[in-house]
Amino acid sequence: MKKIAIIGSGNIGLSLARGLVKADYARAEEITLTRRNLSHLDAYAAEGFVVSADNVAAVASAEVVILAVLPQQLNHVLNEIIPQVKSGHLFISVISGVSCAAIKARLGAGIQVIRAMPNTAIAIGQSMTCIASDHASSENLADVIRMFETVGAVVKINEELMTSATALCACGTAFFLRAIRAASQGGVEIGFHADEALKMAVQTAKGAADLLLLHQTHPESEIDKVTSPKGCTIAGLNEMEHNGFSSSLIKGIKLSAEKAGSLYTKE
C-alpha cells in the first residue's frame, strides 16, 4: 500500500482519513495527518494515524500527497514542500477553485496532479466524489478513482466543471442537511417533540433518496406517487413552490459555484 500524507487535516482531510481506514483501503499507520496545531489530532493519533506539524517531512515520507488546506493557505504550503517534491509523487487536491495547472505551475510541470471533490459523507463511505485530471497518467487516474470508489460513488468530469461539482456535491451536503432541519422544525410546529421530529425527517429524507437510487427513477415520478388528487401533499408542495423552494435551491447552487471559482488567488 502506498504511503499517504494528508496536508491540512481539518474537516474534509480527517473525514477522508477516517473513510479510507473504515473502508480498509489503508491502515491508519500508513496515513500521515498534518496540521499546525497537533492538539486537535490527539484522537487520531490514538487511533494509530501518524500526526505531524511538519509538512516537509510528511511529503518526504509519502508517495501520495493529498492537499486539503483552504485555497488561501495553499501557496504557503506549496512553497514550503517544493524542495521535497519528487517526480514519483502523486498529488491529489481536494481544494476548491484551484486548477491542476496552477498547482503544477508551482511544483513543476512533470508532477502528477489529480483533483478530487468529495464531501464529508466520505467519513462513512457515502461520498459523491467528482474527479478531474490534466494530463495525469491513466494508471494514476485509475488508482485515484479506485481509492475514492472505496468511500462512495465517483464521477469523472472535465476539469472546468469542478467548481460546479463543488457546489452541487460538496456544498450540497449542507444544503440537504438544512432542508432536513427545516422539515424537522415544521414537524415540531405540528406536534412532535424535536428529537422525534428530527428522527422522522432524517428517515423520510433517506427513504426518498433511496427510492431514486434503487428505482433509478426521476424525482417527479416518485412525487407523482405521493401527491393524491386534491390531497394534502400537493397543497403543501405548491405552497413551498409559491415561496420559492426550487428557485432558492437553484439560486444558492449557482452562487456557491460562482464563489467556488473565485476562492483562490495565484499571488
Ligand SMILES: NC(=O)C1=CN([C@@H]2O[C@H](COP(=O)(O)OP(=O)(O)OC[C@H]3O[C@@H](n4cnc5c(N)ncnc54)[C@H](O)[C@@H]3O)[C@@H](O)[C@H]2O)C=CC1
Ligand atoms: N469541508 C468540506 O466539506 C469540503 C472541503 N473541501 C476543500 O477542502 C479544503 C479544506 O476545507 P475544510 O476541511 O473545510 O477546511 P478546514 O479549515 O477544516 O481544514 C483545513 C486545515 O488545514 C490546516 N492547515 C492550514 N494551514 C496549514 C499548514 N500550513 N500546514 C498544515 N495544515 C494546515 C488547518 O489547521 C485546518 O485544520 C478546502 O480547500 C475546501 O475547499 C472540498 C470538499 C468538501
Ligand SMILES: O=C(O)[C@@H]1CCC=N1
Ligand atoms: O465551503 C467551502 O468552501 C468548502 C468547499 C466545499 C465544501 N466546503
